[in-house]
Amino acid sequence: MMGGYGDIKLLNDDGTRLDGRAVDEMRPVEIKAGVLPVADGSAWVKHGLNVAVAAVYGPMEAHPRKIQRQDRAVIDVRYNMAPFSTSDRIRPGFNRRSREISKVTAEALESVVLVERYPRSKIRVEIEILAAEAGTRCVGITAASVALADAGIPMRDMIVGVASGKIEGVVVLDLDKAEDNYGQADLPMGILPNTGEMAFLQMDGDLSIEEYNLACEYNYKAASEIHVLMKQALLDSASRGDA
Amino acid sequence: MVQLVPQLLRQQLAELAANDERIDGRSRWQSRDVELEVDILYNAEGSAKVVMGDTIVYVGVKFDTAAPYSDRPTSGSLMTGAELRPVAHRKYEPGPPSPESIELGRVVDRGIRESGCMDMESLCIVPGESVWRVMIDLHVLSDGGNIFDACATAAIAALRTATVPAKRFDVGEDFKLELKSTPVMCSYTRVGGRYVYDANEAEELGGDERVHITLGDEGHLHSLQKGLKGVLMPEEFAEILAQAGVKCAELRELIHSKEA
Numbered sequence: 001m002m003g004g005y006g007d008i009k010l011l012n013d014d015g016t017r018l019d020g021r022a023v024d025e026m027r028p029v030e031i032k033a034g035v036l037p038v039a040d041g042s043a044w045v046k047h048g049l050n051v052a053v054a055a056v057y058g059p060m061e062a063h064p065r066k067i068q069r070q071d072r073a074v075i076d077v078r079y080n081m082a083p084f085s086t087s088d089r090i091r092p093g094f095n096r097r098s099r100e101i102s103k104v105t106a107e108a109l110e111s112v113v114l115v116e117r118y119p120r121s122k123i124r125v126e127i128e129i130l131a132a133e134a135g136t137r138c139v140g141i142t143a144a145s146v147a148l149a150d151a152g153i154p155m156r157d158m159i160v161g162v163a164s165g166k167i168e169g170v171v172v173l174d175l176d177k178a179e180d181n182y183g184q185a186d187l188p189m190g191i192l193p194n195t196g197e198m199a200f201l202q203m204d205g206d207l208s209i210e211e212y213n214l215a216c217e218y219n220y221k222a223a224s225e226i227h228v229l230m231k232q233a234l235l236d237s238a239s240r241g242d243a
Numbered sequence: 244m245v246q247l248v249p250q251l252l253r254q255q256l257a258e259l260a261a262n263d264e265r266i267d268g269r270s271r272w273q274s275r276d277v278e279l280e281v282d283i284l285y286n287a288e289g290s291a292k293v294v295m296g297d298t299i300v301y302v303g304v305k306f307d308t309a310a311p312y313s314d315r316p317t318s319g320s321l322m323t324g325a326e327l328r329p330v331a332h333r334k335y336e337p338g339p340p341s342p343e344s345i346e347l348g349r350v351v352d353r354g355i356r357e358s359g360c361m362d363m364e365s366l367c368i369v370p371g372e373s374v375w376r377v378m379i380d381l382h383v384l385s386d387g388g389n390i391f392d393a394c395a396t397a398a399i400a401a402l403r404t405a406t407v408p409a410k411r412f413d414v415g416e417d418f419k420l421e422l423k424s425t426p427v428m429c430s431y432t433r434v435g436g437r438y439v440y441d442a443n444e445a446e447e448l449g450g451d452e453r454v455h456i457t458l459g460d461e462g463h464l465h466s467l468q469k470g471l472k473g474v475l476m477p478e479e480f481a482e483i484l485a486q487a488g489v490k491c492a493e494l495r496e497l498i499h500s501k502e503a
Contacts, residue, residue: 035299036299036330036384036385037296037297037299037385037387038297038331038332038333038385038386038387038444039330039385049285049286051284051285053330053384055330055331055384055385057329057333060333078328078329078330078337080328080330082301082303082326082380082382083303083305083324083326083378083380083382084284084286084287084290084303084304084305084380084382085284085286085287085303086286087286087411088305088307089305089307089378089380092324092326092340092380093339094337124329124333126328126329126330128328128330128382128384130284130301130303130382131284131285131286131287132286133285133286
C-alpha cells in the first residue's frame with residue numbers, strides 16, 4: 001500500500017521534484033560489465049544511490065536432478081539485499097519479498113535467454129543489492145541482463161528495468177526513496193528495448209488508465225536511454241578483453 | 244559443491260616452490276596489488292571495498308541501539324557477520340551460514356575486539372538501559388583467494404571512517420566512531436610445502452593449511468587462527484610472524500591514507 005495523498009510534500013512550487021529533477025527525468029545511471037573476475041559474467045549498476053552487482057555462473061549441470069528440464073535450461077535467480085544496504089540493518093537470508101522478486105526476475109529472464117540451447121543445465125544469476133534507494137528490483141534486472149550478456153549467454157534481447165509512479169497526483173519517472181515511501185503508485189517494468197515487449201510487470205497503488213499510459217510512456221523512454229548505457233558497458237568490457 | 248583438487252596442480256605448485264617461484268610470478272612474501280575505497284555505500288554508516296587480485300569484498304558497518312548486557316551496563320557491543328554468498332564463487336551454495344563463513348566472521352571479529360581499538364564505554368547512551376550496537380557485515384563478491392585479509396582490511400577501514408547515526412535514533416548529534424588503533428590481519432598459506440603470503444585462488448585450491456595473524460599498532464598479537472588440515476613447526480611460525488610485522492605496517496599505512 002502506497003502512502004496517502006498529501007502525506008508529505010514531494011513537488012516544488014515550480015513543478016520540479018525535491019531533488020530538482022523534472023517529472024520525466026531519471027536519476028543518473030552508471031553501468032559496468034565484467035566487474036567480478038571469478039564469475040562467468042558480471043555487471044555493476046549504479047542508479048541514483050542504488051548499487052547492484054550481478055554475477056552469472058554457467059550454464060552448468062543442473063542438480064539436484066529433479067530441477068532439470070529435458071528441453072531447456074533452468075534459470076536460478078537469487079535477489080539478495082546486503083545487510084548494510086538499507087537504513088535499518090536487515091538480517092541476512094531470504095525473506096518473502098526477496099523470494100518473490102527472485103521468482104519474477106527468473107521468469108522475466110527465462111523469456112529472453114535462449115534456454116532451449118542448454119537442455120538439462122542450470123544458469124545461476126546472483127543479484128546483490130549493496131545500497132538501496134527505491135527501485136532495486138529494476139536495477140537488479142538491468143544488472144542481471146548485462147551480466148548474462150557479459151557471460152556470452154545467447155539472448156533474444158536484454159531486459160531494462162525501469163519504474164514510474166505517481167506523487168501528489170502527478171505521474172513521474174523513476175521514484176526515489178521519499179517518492180516511493182510517500183507516493184501514490186509505483187509501476188516497475190522490465191522492457192525489451194529491441195522488440196518493445198514487457199517481460200516483467202508489477203504495480204501497486206492507484207493509477208487511472210490515462211496515468212498508466214503516461215507512466216508507461218516514461219518507462220519506454222527511460223528504457224531506451226538505459227539500453228544505450230548497457231550496450232556501451234558491454235563494448236567497454238569486451239575491448240578491455242576481460243569479458 | 245566439492246571442488247576437485249587436481250594432482251597436477253599440487254605437483255606444479257610443489258615444483259614452483261622448489262625453485263622459489265609462485266604460480267602467478269610473485270615472490271614468496273609479495274602481495275597482489277591492494278585497492279581500498281572507503282565510504283562508498285549510501286545507507287551504510289561506514290563502508291569499504293577492497294580489491295586484491297581477483298578478490299573483491301565489501302564491508303558495511305551499521306548501528307542500532309539495544310539494552311546492554313547486565314554484567315556490563317555501560318558497554319556497547321560489537322557483532323561481525325560474514326556471508327559467503329553464491330555470488331562470490333561457483334563453489335558457494337545458498338543456505339544457512341556455512342562453517343567457513345562463521346570462521347571468517349569470528350576471526351575478523353576477534354582481531355578487532357581483542358586489539359581494544361574500540362572504546363566500548365564510549366558507546367554507552369544511558370547506563371544500564373541503552374547502548375550502541377556496532378554491526379559489521381563482511382560481504383564477499385568475488386573469491387579469488389585470501390578473503391580473510393581482504394575482509395579484515397575492509398572492516399577496519401570501514402570502522403575507522405564510520406559515523407554513529409545518533410540523530411536518526413533521536414539520541415543527540417551524529418559523531419565519528421572513535422578508534423584508538425588499527426589492527427591488521429595478514430594470512431599465510433602452505434603452498435607446495437612452504438608458506439606464502441596472500442595466496443590466490445589456485446594456491447588455495449592446491450595448498451594446505453593457512454595461518455591468520457592480526458597485529459596491533461605496537462606489533463602485538465591480537466588474534467591467531469590456524470585453519471584447514473595441516474601442521475606447522477614453531478620455526479615456520481616465527482618466520483611468517485616476522486614477515487607479518489612488515490606487511491601489517493604496509494596495510495595500516497594504506498588504511499590511514501584513506502582517512503580524511
